[in-house]
Amino acid sequence: MTEKGLLIVLSGPSGVGKGTVRQAIFSQGEQEFMYSISATTRKQREGEVDGIDYFFKSREEFERMIEKNELLEYTEYVGNYYGTPIDYVKKTLEAGNDIFLEIEVQGAMQVKERMPEGIFIFLTPPDMMELEARIINRGTDASPVIRERMEKAVEELNLIRYYDYAVENDTVDNAVNKVLAIIKSEHLKVSRILDTKLRTEKE
Numbered sequence: 446m447t448e449k450g451l452l453i454v455l456s457g458p459s460g461v462g463k464g465t466v467r468q469a470i471f472s473q474g475e476q477e478f479m480y481s482i483s484a485t486t487r488k489q490r491e492g493e494v495d496g497i498d499y500f501f502k503s504r505e506e507f508e509r510m511i512e513k514n515e516l517l518e519y520t521e522y523v524g525n526y527y528g529t530p531i532d533y534v535k536k537t538l539e540a541g542n543d544i545f546l547e548i549e550v551q552g553a554m555q556v557k558e559r560m561p562e563g564i565f566i567f568l569t570p571p572d573m574m575e576l577e578a579r580i581i582n583r584g585t586d587a588s589p590v591i592r593e594r595m596e597k598a599v600e601e602l603n604l605i606r607y608y609d610y611a612v613e614n615d616t617v618d619n620a621v622n623k624v625l626a627i628i629k630s631e632h633l634k635v636s637r638i639l640d641t642k643l644r645t646e647k648e
């Protein structure tokens with residue numbers, strides 16, 4: 446029997462650096478985990494590629510995915526839908542590979558309800574001023590959207606207690622190393638449980 450892969454959920458407020466940390470992890474190329482590409486109704490930003498950064502959908506298409514239960518979780522975030530296609534997650538885990546989700550907090554809480562065996566990591570900013578500075582400096586959002594994202598961030602930080610781990614994104618290197626160390630230690634836990642199970646079955 447193939448050992449199931451790990452479901453890793455990286456979450457946290459907008460602008461904290463989830464995408465940056467995720468890209469740094471994947472660009473190292475050593476990891477064997479897969480990335481779950483989300484569907485969204487948000488407008489494609491310059492440089493974003495359909496099917497790589499997101500599956501860009503119309504509202505009608507997205508609502509059809511909801512009706513057909515094609516999403517593991519979804520949410521409406523600052524006026525747009527975002528959601529995780531369930532099929533790819535299930536198939537990846539069943540094939541014994543790890544899957545990495547980078548999603549906002551409400552969606553992460555839905556995943557926790559459905560798949561509590563996942564590893565839930567909350568990325569925190571050094572402080573709120575730095576969070577705002579990161580969103581502003583990214584240059585992708587107009588002032589009202591930045592305000593909305595900051596208001597949401599305050600609510601989202603209250604949900605940190607539901608996570609298995611909190612990782613501060615002070616520098617990208619530090620955050621990447623901590624996330625990788627968590628994943629490694631979770632793998633060791635699974636191996637230890639399997640070893641014990643095999644030993645008990647033999648006895």
Ligand SMILES: Nc1ncnc2c1ncn2[C@@H]1O[C@H](COP(=O)(O)OP(=O)(O)OP(=O)(O)O)[C@@H](O)[C@H]1O
Pocket residue numbers: 457458459460461462463464465466579580582583614615616617
């Ligand atoms: N450790 C860091 N130190 C300084 N700047 C950072 C750090 N991590 C990320 N940034 C910068 O902060 C901005 C926001 O990062 P990023 O887009 O990765 O955040 P995010 O959490 O994925 O945002 P969203 O949830 O809105 O997609 C980017 O300009 C990025 O370069």
Ligand SMILES: Nc1nc2c(ncn2[C@@H]2O[C@H](COP(=O)(O)O)[C@@H](O)[C@H]2O)c(=O)[nH]1
Pocket residue numbers: 457458459460463483484487518519520522527528529547548549550551552553
């Ligand atoms: N609940 C979900 N949240 C998601 C998903 N994919 C991305 N996101 C999060 O949405 C916000 C905004 O993203 P942006 O690309 O417009 O900046 C951010 O926090 C993403 O992490 C998803 O499938 N489900």
